[in-house]
Amino acid sequence: MAAYLLRRLLLVIPTLFGIIAINFVVVQLAPGGPVEEMIARFKGQGAVLSGVTGQGAPEAAGPGLYRGQQGLDPHLIAQIRTMFGFDKPPLTRFLDMLRDYATFHLGRSFFLDQPVLTLVLNRMPVSISLGLWSTLLIYLVSVPLGIAKAVRDGSRFDIASTTVVLLGYAVPGFLLAIFLIVLFAGGSFVQWFPLRGLISADWSQISWPDRIADYFWHMVLPIMAMTIGGFASLTMLSKNCFLEEIGKQYVVTARAKGASERRVLYGHVFRNAMLLVVAGFPQAFVGILFTSALLVEIIFSLSGLGLLGFQAAVQRDYPVMFGTLYIYTLTGLVLQIIGDFCYTLVDPRIDFEVRR
Numbered sequence: 001m002a003a004y005l006l007r008r009l010l011l012v013i014p015t016l017f018g019i020i021a022i023n024f025v026v027v028q029l030a031p032g033g034p035v036e037e038m039i040a041r042f043k044g045q046g047a048v049l050s051g052v053t054g055q056g057a058p059e060a061a062g063p064g065l066y067r068g069q070q071g072l073d074p075h076l077i078a079q080i081r082t083m084f085g086f087d088k089p090p091l092t093r094f095l096d097m098l099r100d101y102a103t104f105h106l107g108r109s110f111f112l113d114q115p116v117l118t119l120v121l122n123r124m125p126v127s128i129s130l131g132l133w134s135t136l137l138i139y140l141v142s143v144p145l146g147i148a149k150a151v152r153d154g155s156r157f158d159i160a161s162t163t164v165v166l167l168g169y170a171v172p173g174f175l176l177a178i179f180l181i182v183l184f185a186g187g188s189f190v191q192w193f194p195l196r197g198l199i200s201a202d203w204s205q206i207s208w209p210d211r212i213a214d215y216f217w218h219m220v221l222p223i224m225a226m227t228i229g230g231f232a233s234l235t236m237l238s239k240n241c242f243l244e245e246i247g248k249q250y251v252v253t254a255r256a257k258g259a260s261e262r263r264v265l266y267g268h269v270f271r272n273a274m275l276l277v278v279a280g281f282p283q284a285f286v287g288i289l290f291t292s293a294l295l296v297e298i299i300f301s302l303s304g305l306g307l308l309g310f311q312a313a314v315q316r317d318y319p320v321m322f323g324t325l326y327i328y329t330l331t332g333l334v335l336q337i338i339g340d341f342c343y344t345l346v347d348p349r350i351d352f353e354v355r356r
Helices: 002-029 034-044 074-083 090-101 116-151 156-170 173-184 208-246 249-256 261-279 281-292 294-299 305-315 318-346
Strands: 049-052 058-060
Touching: 002 090, 002 318, 116 156, 116 208, 116 261, 116 281, 116 294, 116 305, 116 318, 156 208, 173 208, 173 294, 208 261, 208 294, 249 261, 261 281, 261 318, 281 318, 294 305, 305 318
Parallel strands: none
Antiparallel strands: 049 058
């Protein structure tokens, strides 16, 4: 297993390089950019410009130098390009970025004027909270439900539960979030849960048990909005995996030997049926962590990585875009390796060292 782990870790390097290189090329070919964004801001303000300060802000010129309708001075545009590093060739910028990323120097945001790593670390607790609890809740509900549906295949319970999970899947998360706010967060009915934020304003002044309770109190509605639609696919996958294994010969043999139904399901079927479910855990966590939470973060005023990445894409804030992409990709690759270890935990017969 150690040799396999080493090979997988070494494969992370070319994979990261390929993903970042492809996205770098795509972004360079896309219209617009931070320079154009800054120029548009200057023109939109009707700015009176004569230069750029060391901090990247425009300086006001003296009277009579209004250029709002005349375009910007080419010298000013050149200064803006230098400020953002676009005076260098794309290949040079890409190699500089790779060199810095090797030591986790992810650059500095063009428009927020903060280090990208600081921005990511500040937003990470929100995204981890949403992703981790949502994924765990989906698995804790969907796997037992899928097993129960497989055992009772075709029964009223199977049909009713399928209808419920499919209805939940059909409701968009952001629409459910608005519905929950109206019902339970001071809308037209009751106010049982807070409307926004991850913690209360006085969180630092209360005791630790109260802090934990306050944290989970704030997480109830966002987690509900994110998980309702996630039960369907995993529940049906778990059911189908169990149904396939239950019909195999080794299950018939185990029952013929007098093994209890619980022993058959969880001692024999579970290890084989759960392989596909375990394999999908990293993708499910990464998907919820980095993509599904965007609208939920906006509705509940949660400053997470999804909102940060969206704002960076809109503003063409390249350091934040590539920095968050680097973190996303690295996290996903590491979780894939962890998923392979989960294979061996579920079924010890699996040996990744075996080669035919």
